[in-house]
Amino acid sequence: MTAKGTQASLIDGKGFAAGLVQRVAAAAERLQQAHGVQPGLAVVIVGDDPASRIYVRNKGERTREAGMRSDTHTLPDTTTQAELLSLIAALNADAAIHGILVQLPLPAHINATAVLDAIDPDKDVDGFHVVNAGRLAVGLPGLVPCTPLGCSLLLKAELGDLSGLHAVVLGRSNIVGKPMAQLLLAENCTVTIAHSRTADLPSLCRSADILVAAVGRPEMVRGDWIKPGATVIDVGINRVPSRDPLKAAAGGTRVVGDVAFDEAVAVAGRITPVPGGVGPMTIACLLANTYAAACRSIGVAPEPFDGA
Numbered sequence: 001m002t003a004k005g006t007q008a009s010l011i012d013g014k015g016f017a018a019g020l021v022q023r024v025a026a027a028a029e030r031l032q033q034a035h036g037v038q039p040g041l042a043v044v045i046v047g048d049d050p051a052s053r054i055y056v057r058n059k060g061e062r063t064r065e066a067g068m069r070s071d072t073h074t075l076p077d078t079t080t081q082a083e084l085l086s087l088i089a090a091l092n093a094d095a096a097i098h099g100i101l102v103q104l105p106l107p108a109h110i111n112a113t114a115v116l117d118a119i120d121p122d123k124d125v126d127g128f129h130v131v132n133a134g135r136l137a138v139g140l141p142g143l144v145p146c147t148p149l150g151c152s153l154l155l156k157a158e159l160g161d162l163s164g165l166h167a168v169v170l171g172r173s174n175i176v177g178k179p180m181a182q183l184l185l186a187e188n189c190t191v192t193i194a195h196s197r198t199a200d201l202p203s204l205c206r207s208a209d210i211l212v213a214a215v216g217r218p219e220m221v222r223g224d225w226i227k228p229g230a231t232v233i234d235v236g237i238n239r240v241p242s243r244d245p246l247k248a249a250a251g252g253t254r255v256v257g258d259v260a261f262d263e264a265v266a267v268a269g270r271i272t273p274v275p276g277g278v279g280p281m282t283i284a285c286l287l288a289n290t291y292a293a294a295c296r297s298i299g300v301a302p303e304p305f306d307g308a
């Protein structure tokens with residue numbers, strides 16, 4: 001608590017995501033009843049990255065909850081780019097698969113851009129294909145990257161109209177920062193994108209009504225970088241040693257965000273926790289995108305999930 005006794009309210013991403021998964025499941029059930037189509041997702045993992053393991057475990061549970069089909073293709077580190085491309089070609093041609101997700105990062109000997117751009121854009125439920133990036137940039141309907149889509153849904157549910165708010169997006173990756181900025185612009189925010197060459201990050205961040213942190217640096221954003229009352233969305237998922245020195249010595253870890261939560265919670269108006277904030281929304285949006293792709297594959301307009 002601060003001297004003023006104020007404390008940010010927590011944005012319950014986990015709870016919001018659970019509700020979204022239920023709404024997607026109900027819509028998918030209606031799609032199946034009306035058209036006999038069960039949305040199908042294929043996840044391809046090459047090698048054994050720890051972040052990918054967490055993601056795939058959670059995704060499997062949520063996909064089952066939503067009554068959708070989920071196939072996981074686990075390939076060894078030694079898989080060649082040609083082998084991966086031929087699996088993608090088979091999934092592109094498979095009418096029972098509406099969504100394809102290739103877990104990142106890929107091993108260094110594989111060109112990730114070439115692989116992502118081999119996915120049929122209409123099955124690209126990650127929204128990483130250059131065609132979907134282009135659709136987002138010019139305002140055409142398409143598949144939007146799950147993490148920024150989840151952040152945008154949380155912000156609209158919390159704040160309503162975002163028009164005229166100053167949003168600072170920390171990070172400019174193709175999978176989080178850039179599409180996040182596009183979505184905020186589409187909601188009529190005034191958007192600043194910051195990155196590793198940005199001068200005086202603390203002052204810039206202090207001018208933000210909405211601060212989205214997606215840098216991959218544990219607890220980089222400090223309490224005094226935040227405008228009092230601002231809304232803070234922490235995208236970071238960083239594994240750091242456990243607080244307990246004995247556990248840490250044994251290799252124990254905990255997950256923290258890109259924001260120093262204990263400091264930020266005393267200054268911000270609203271904030272997402274890590275875990276339990278943006279992460280679960282990413283998975284819920286993956287299911288929503290898979291449902292939408294299944295609808296469009298048979299020429300049906302997907303039910304929207306914008307509302308609460």
Ligand SMILES: NC(=O)C1=CN([C@@H]2O[C@H](COP(=O)(O)OP(=O)(O)OC[C@H]3O[C@@H](n4cnc5c(N)ncnc54)[C@H](OP(=O)(O)O)[C@@H]3O)[C@@H](O)[C@H]2O)C=CC1
Binds near residue numbers: 201
């Ligand atoms: N919750 C979820 O569902 C997801 C969480 N994540 C997490 O989000 C975070 C970001 O992921 P991602 O976008 O893939 O990361 P990238 O590493 O691809 O991008 C990081 C961005 O942060 C910028 N950056 C790095 N260090 C600094 C610094 N010291 N000061 C200012 N800017 C900096 C980089 O700038 P520059 O471009 O100049 O190098 C870059 O634009 C990670 O913690 C990741 O684990 C990612 C995906 C999903």
Ligand SMILES: Nc1nc(=O)c2c([nH]1)NC[C@@H]1CN(c3ccc(C(=O)N[C@@H](CCC(=O)O)C(=O)O)cc3)C=[N+]21
Binds near residue numbers: 055277
């Ligand atoms: N093609 C591709 N698409 C991705 O979207 C993608 C990817 N590759 N590679 C890895 C990153 C990371 N990512 C996460 C998603 C959800 C949680 C998540 O659900 N986190 C929970 C649990 C965290 C914990 O307790 O460890 C939470 O934040 O509450 C984490 C990480 C998706 N990614």
